[in-house]
Amino acid sequence: MAQAIDLPRNEDGIATALGILKQQFGDRFHTGQAMLDQHAHTTTWIRPQAPDAVVFPASTQEVSEIVKVCATHQVPVIPFGTGTSLEGHVNAPAGGVSVDLSQMNKVLAVHAEDLDCVVQPGVTRNQLNTHLRDRGLFFPIDPGADASLGGMASTRASGTNAVRYGTMKDNVLALEAVMPDGRVIRTAQRAKKTSAGYDLTRLLVGSEGTLGLITEITLKLQGIPEAIQAARMSFPSIDAACQAVMTTIQYGIPVARIELLDELNVRAANAYAGLDLPETPLLLLEFHGTENGVAEQAELFGAIAEDVGGTDFATTATAEERNKLWKARHDLYWATLQLRPGAHGISTDVCVPISRLADAVTGAQAKAEELDLLAPIVGHVGDGNFHSLVLIDMEDADEIARAETFTAFLADEAIRMEGTCTGEHGIGQGKMPYLIKELGAATEYMAAIKGALDPQGIMNPGKIFGPLR
Amino acid sequence: MAQAIDLPRNEDGIATALGILKQQFGDRFHTGQAMLDQHAHTTTWIRPQAPDAVVFPASTQEVSEIVKVCATHQVPVIPFGTGTSLEGHVNAPAGGVSVDLSQMNKVLAVHAEDLDCVVQPGVTRNQLNTHLRDRGLFFPIDPGADASLGGMASTRASGTNAVRYGTMKDNVLALEAVMPDGRVIRTAQRAKKTSAGYDLTRLLVGSEGTLGLITEITLKLQGIPEAIQAARMSFPSIDAACQAVMTTIQYGIPVARIELLDELNVRAANAYAGLDLPETPLLLLEFHGTENGVAEQAELFGAIAEDVGGTDFATTATAEERNKLWKARHDLYWATLQLRPGAHGISTDVCVPISRLADAVTGAQAKAEELDLLAPIVGHVGDGNFHSLVLIDMEDADEIARAETFTAFLADEAIRMEGTCTGEHGIGQGKMPYLIKELGAATEYMAAIKGALDPQGIMNPGKIFGPLR
Numbered sequence: 001m002a003q004a005i006d007l008p009r010n011e012d013g014i015a016t017a018l019g020i021l022k023q024q025f026g027d028r029f030h031t032g033q034a035m036l037d038q039h040a041h042t043t044t045w046i047r048p049q050a051p052d053a054v055v056f057p058a059s060t061q062e063v064s065e066i067v068k069v070c071a072t073h074q075v076p077v078i079p080f081g082t083g084t085s086l087e088g089h090v091n092a093p094a095g096g097v098s099v100d101l102s103q104m105n106k107v108l109a110v111h112a113e114d115l116d117c118v119v120q121p122g123v124t125r126n127q128l129n130t131h132l133r134d135r136g137l138f139f140p141i142d143p144g145a146d147a148s149l150g151g152m153a154s155t156r157a158s159g160t161n162a163v164r165y166g167t168m169k170d171n172v173l174a175l176e177a178v179m180p181d182g183r184v185i186r187t188a189q190r191a192k193k194t195s196a197g198y199d200l201t202r203l204l205v206g207s208e209g210t211l212g213l214i215t216e217i218t219l220k221l222q223g224i225p226e227a228i229q230a231a232r233m234s235f236p237s238i239d240a241a242c243q244a245v246m247t248t249i250q251y252g253i254p255v256a257r258i259e260l261l262d263e264l265n266v267r268a269a270n271a272y273a274g275l276d277l278p279e280t281p282l283l284l285l286e287f288h289g290t291e292n293g294v295a296e297q298a299e300l301f302g303a304i305a306e307d308v309g310g311t312d313f314a315t316t317a318t319a320e321e322r323n324k325l326w327k328a329r330h331d332l333y334w335a336t337l338q339l340r341p342g343a344h345g346i347s348t349d350v351c352v353p354i355s356r357l358a359d360a361v362t363g364a365q366a367k368a369e370e371l372d373l374l375a376p377i378v379g380h381v382g383d384g385n386f387h388s389l390v391l392i393d394m395e396d397a398d399e400i401a402r403a404e405t406f407t408a409f410l411a412d413e414a415i416r417m418e419g420t421c422t423g424e425h426g427i428g429q430g431k432m433p434y435l436i437k438e439l440g441a442a443t444e445y446m447a448a449i450k451g452a453l454d455p456q457g458i459m460n461p462g463k464i465f466g467p468l469r
Numbered sequence: 470m471a472q473a474i475d476l477p478r479n480e481d482g483i484a485t486a487l488g489i490l491k492q493q494f495g496d497r498f499h500t501g502q503a504m505l506d507q508h509a510h511t512t513t514w515i516r517p518q519a520p521d522a523v524v525f526p527a528s529t530q531e532v533s534e535i536v537k538v539c540a541t542h543q544v545p546v547i548p549f550g551t552g553t554s555l556e557g558h559v560n561a562p563a564g565g566v567s568v569d570l571s572q573m574n575k576v577l578a579v580h581a582e583d584l585d586c587v588v589q590p591g592v593t594r595n596q597l598n599t600h601l602r603d604r605g606l607f608f609p610i611d612p613g614a615d616a617s618l619g620g621m622a623s624t625r626a627s628g629t630n631a632v633r634y635g636t637m638k639d640n641v642l643a644l645e646a647v648m649p650d651g652r653v654i655r656t657a658q659r660a661k662k663t664s665a666g667y668d669l670t671r672l673l674v675g676s677e678g679t680l681g682l683i684t685e686i687t688l689k690l691q692g693i694p695e696a697i698q699a700a701r702m703s704f705p706s707i708d709a710a711c712q713a714v715m716t717t718i719q720y721g722i723p724v725a726r727i728e729l730l731d732e733l734n735v736r737a738a739n740a741y742a743g744l745d746l747p748e749t750p751l752l753l754l755e756f757h758g759t760e761n762g763v764a765e766q767a768e769l770f771g772a773i774a775e776d777v778g779g780t781d782f783a784t785t786a787t788a789e790e791r792n793k794l795w796k797a798r799h800d801l802y803w804a805t806l807q808l809r810p811g812a813h814g815i816s817t818d819v820c821v822p823i824s825r826l827a828d829a830v831t832g833a834q835a836k837a838e839e840l841d842l843l844a845p846i847v848g849h850v851g852d853g854n855f856h857s858l859v860l861i862d863m864e865d866a867d868e869i870a871r872a873e874t875f876t877a878f879l880a881d882e883a884i885r886m887e888g889t890c891t892g893e894h895g896i897g898q899g900k901m902p903y904l905i906k907e908l909g910a911a912t913e914y915m916a917a918i919k920g921a922l923d924p925q926g927i928m929n930p931g932k933i934f935g936p937l938r
Contacts, residue, residue: 113822114824169671189884191883193852194889195626196889196907197911197915199674202671203672222721290765292761352660353659353661354584383661418659420664421665422664423664424662435666441654442654443666446667449667449672452918453917
């Protein structure tokens, strides 16, 4: 857990800024230990590093005021959505102010004719979809957790629907952001495409709060499809399942979801959800389209998968059956934890070109076995993206060391296969060394951009760039 | 034509750099006037500003050497693809070296299983598609001209297929670029998605050569659809045609192309291509999918369009018919010029939220009439993007002034409607004042990025940011 390095603190600046913010925000300003600890909650193994204060702004103007105070006194600003990020993004290694955006949770506008909406950053994806349902619209990006849309934009999140609908970079049309000097900008208007200057929208998406604090998001929406059908199919091997995925994508079948569960995950799901699936690699799918369209997609997929040895093809007939299937998928985190009660689950994430997927997954399985680790694998495999949840005893230093060897192996292998050390979780504190391995000199130009926009280094310090930023 | 302002020249630096490059590049180094003029060819009304020399590098290493020489002597570097950009991007307002990438025209790799390829920047889109055809693959972005893929990436180009397949920002997976200090970076690997650090890929896409020179592009590819069907339908008014477009998009019909031609364009196409279309607003469409899928899409569209008064719905039965239809579309530039023989055509481009499209187009038509200008309108309307080709007598100063009033009106109106002053042509020299109107303070952060990556301001100076950059 060497990632969570403490950075030098500007004690005087912090004390001064806290005094000012306490005055300005009254009962929306907190320094109680429980509140601080809650805002340094990290969902993986990275050691928590609490901020010095938590502030709950209610408007862009208030966020701007907070950032201006922090800029004046050189105090770190750490944006906080729901705290579900996985690489230590909400930690405060140099202390500072956690800006909790949960009170900025309004859907500001829905433009149904334009298939877009404008939301505050604290709106969660489930909240938005509930808001949209009566309009026949939905927002497709589904990272699993009910994350805030500001957080999802900040980490360039994606998840199960990305194979069809893209990631946050493809679904954010424009952002309003408070920049490191406290000024407010809009990165674009609402046109579906633009060639007007540098793409600040996509520079801020995935910048993990290190360049500015997102205060408003214009999102693309989709019409709820006329028909949705889910399906599952079992395979004799990871190779066979990956071959089916690759051929499906090559044929241009517009699958909305195509998820791989390895044997361990299937066993966990059977036990946790009372299912009776063959305990071999499994693909879960979803098709969106017209009634005819989804039937055709399912049939085509079935034929492709049978050719490579797929069995037990089943489609869902009702929304209830479909929801049960996806609930089992979304509960896998809890289900796999039950494979080793008391263990801590460490989620890691890589993404490779789809032609390398079978090698990457089977290589990971072999490495886990070699290291004597329990590490079930699940993947958004249409994009070549997969996760391993390493189940470890956090009291066992040797096991922790082996788990670190394993996650390093995954990242190194993904990079070697022309993939990336993170498909959707981000760099945060956990993946900093791999970013440099992956992109080399390009990271120096990233740092130059950081230096130009945030010369004091106050925006979420110690993320992406390591201790010096 | 105030846009093409001459900038101060660094005569000593230019002389020194030219001497060195002449030594290094021999017969691939040119200073003949014809060659210089050809590299300042601008396809609209912006006054040509020739470079001092043209160099034809054959490799990334050679591009790096050119940029290093220019960086050492503070000499402008202007990348050149095919010269088809529309806002003065290839002009050299402070002189300098035009880097013609036409000899870097190799398709370096096609990864059919991963649906991607790696190309040099001088490869044109037609060249790539010819190369791919036997593999059953294609690259969908079609801006009309047979532009180079490096140029298309630099201007964030899109065109007729963008409504389904996105723009260059959605189809570039990774770039290799020579940065302003001459160093070579890769912005990403080949994974379909990544959360690894700042999105330098999309920062360089659309940066118009002002941040670095693209030397290699990794592109997403598509499988050639099982079935392709084109269609056309006539409408009693622009309003009716736009209503049909909006409903089609809202229903999620995955049209591959949906193009609007106004009355003037239809008249021009009839005359030029010997067609016999009703001289009312026309939509041209293309559907991609399975045989059943395209039939279903066409039927759904037909029903939607009939509801709003559409008539004369016709689908193509053969590839030959389809090609004839799209040839008529692609020849519109030449066809509309024949509406006023001898006139110069000035192409301008805006993009608005689709709910504002009818207002924007009819407003433009009314303004053209008020100004007594002939300005046919054609649009990639599924995205809310449309063009006007203003036909003017370049000897008539008053007419030029009225045309400038007209293009300013279009940009201002688009911005007022929450759209953009350019959907796909870029800012270049022609749209600089509108960028600031559209994005205000955000442009200062763009300039900060420019300053950080190119502190000497040598990369394509006088573009995007105005005379000072």
